Amino acid sequence: QQQVRQSSQSLTVWEGETAILNCSYENSAFDYFPWYQQFPGEGPALLIAIRSVSDKKEDGRFTIFFNKREKNLSLHIKDSQPGDSATYFCAADYQGGRALIFGTGTTVSVSP
Amino acid sequence: EAAVTQSPRNKVTVTGGNVTLSCRQTNSHNYMYWYRQDTGHGLRLIHYSYGAGNLQIGDVPDGYKATRTTQEDFFLLLELASPSQTSLYFCASSDERGLEQYFGPGTRLTVL
Numbered sequence: 001q002q003q004v005r006q007s008s009q010s011l012t013v014w015e016g017e018t019a020i021l022n023c024s025y026e027n028s029a030f031d032y033f034p035w036y037q038q039f040p041g042e043g044p045a046l047l048i049a050i051r052s053v054s055d056k057k058e059d060g061r062f063t064i065f066f067n068k069r070e071k072n073l074s075l076h077i078k079d080s081q082p083g084d085s086a087t088y089f090c091a092a093d094y095q096g097g098r099a100l101i102f103g104t105g106t107t108v109s110v111s112p
Numbered sequence: 113e114a115a116v117t118q119s120p121r122n123k124v125t126v127t128g129g130n131v132t133l134s135c136r137q138t139n140s141h142n143y144m145y146w147y148r149q150d151t152g153h154g155l156r157l158i159h160y161s162y163g164a165g166n167l168q169i170g171d172v173p174d175g176y177k178a179t180r181t182t183q184e185d186f187f188l189l190l191e192l193a194s195p196s197q198t199s200l201y202f203c204a205s206s207d208e209r210g211l212e213q214y215f216g217p218g219t220r221l222t223v224l
Contacts, residue, residue: 009152034212043116043202043215044155089154099145099170099209104154 003027004092006103014111019077021106023090028071030092034100035064035075038087047088048075080110115139116216118203124222125193133188133219135203143206144186145213146170146178148199155202161186162209193223 005024013019023033034049050057050064050073057064061078077084090103116137125131137144145160157170159178167178175197177189190197200220204213 006154032211036213041217043204043217044213045215046212049212093209099157099160099168100213101157101171102147102155104152 003101004090004103006090006106008106009104010107010109012109012111013080015080015082017080019080019084019108019110021075021077021088021090021108022072023074023103024070024072025092026071027092027094029094031095032093033064033066033073034091034093035062036089036091036102038089038105040086044087044089077108080108082110082112084108085110116203116205116214118201118216118219120219121217122220122222124224126224127194129190129193129223131190131193131221133190133201133203133221135186135188135216136184137186137203137205137214137216138184139205139207139214140183141205141207141214142183143209143213144180145204145206146176146186146188147202147204148172149202149218150199158188190221193221195223197221198223 007022031052035047036044037047038044048059063076066073087105087107091100119134146158147155156172161180203216206213
């Protein structure tokens with residue numbers, strides 16, 4: 001049973017476009033949602049995170065939109081660059097939970 | 113210099129073999145984690161620890177043992193390796209559970 005779901009395994013966009021990565025979850029107790037970015041041959045690294053008390057978190061070209069009622073969130077990468085080509089993992093956690101639960105990842109390819 | 117290191121980076125063993133994967137962190141973090149990454153499954157938690165001598169079971173613990181000997185060192189043991197354990201293994205550390213996790217570069221294990 002996948003508690004955190006990422007609807008697309010892969011996504012291709014042109015340079016300059018906005019990439020939209022979707023994520024949904026099942027457990028209403030989740031209150032912390034980080035996104036991790038992973039380049040080939042490396043470990044994942046925290047990109048941006050949001051808590052459930054907020055509906056939007058922005059950091060440069062990266063924005064998380066969060067919908068608590070629908071139990072979904074999305075990561076928007078504005079003005080995509082070839083250097084953004086990577087795998088992006090949505091994750092979730094809650095106070096009292098065991099540890100972060102990761103989605104299956106979305107691999108983004110940005111074509112110049 | 114890298115704060116989470118893993119060794120070896122690559123390992124090939126045979127079915128029934130004995131394998132130890134090592135992880136060291138210099139972040140002075142209390143929490144350490146072992147994950148496996150497989151296509152279509154994302155990152156799955158094997159074991160984690162919140163201090164020397166402590167061990168917590170993750171989501172996919174079968175066939176794996178772990179030991180946290182010091183705050184810095186966390187080991188993953190496969191005592192009777194099977195082909196199903198062929199995977200990319202990541203170690204991570206965090207100061208507080210669930211908040212920013214710092215990942216190592218990974219160990220690619222092949223069980224023939």
